[in-house]
Amino acid sequence: MEEITDGVNNINISSDSYKKNRIQVSNTKKPLFFYVNLAKRYMQQHNEVELSALGMAIATVVTVAEILKNNGFAVEKKIMTSTVDMKGESRGRPVQKAKIEIVLGKTANFDELMAAAQEERELGYAEEQS
Template structure:
């Protein structure tokens, strides 16, 4: 990452953040709930092999939680984590405020598409049929009979 003078950051805050990327999700603590970002990340991952989650200040905990949910559900693998401190201009008093920044790069797992197919089928009420399909059982009909005791 290129080094930038604090005075340049105040003149052009967009230069600190960098150019807008199609696979970047900027997480905020006060705009959307946690699972909004989890579901948005899943959707981005359907179109991109790698996504970037980024946050400033108090939103860092949210971005870490989103990444951990995706990893624990087997949807993503951690590629890279970058941390830094940036200077932003406080609109209220015009002073420079230093904020922590995190960028987490996640990649799709090999079975991402299978897991998304199963999740979609479960939402549509076909949970058993989808599980049989994901497990490779083409003969599974979704009907389970119980043996008399």
């Protein structure tokens, strides 16, 4: 019994399997700006965000990264591409899918831009109420 407990206590969960600042993007589930805003929140909390996607969702990840970079919120830190084996829909044969991971970091004026956007939202809300 003691050996099992020791084994369980010594299990190392790889940092890759679960990252608090990773967003796995799907090309069907959510609108583009859902991911843009989520990425901003993750950068606020963790100073950087990792966007990852497979196959057709890769275009969405690239677009999200470009929106954040072009609006001055993020700088590109790392881009990794790879292929992963997936079970195919037909006959269970493995299929290789392209994978991309983009790590973005906050720009020097990220907090300033976020504060300005928040202020703009509050002003808009105040105007709606009057």
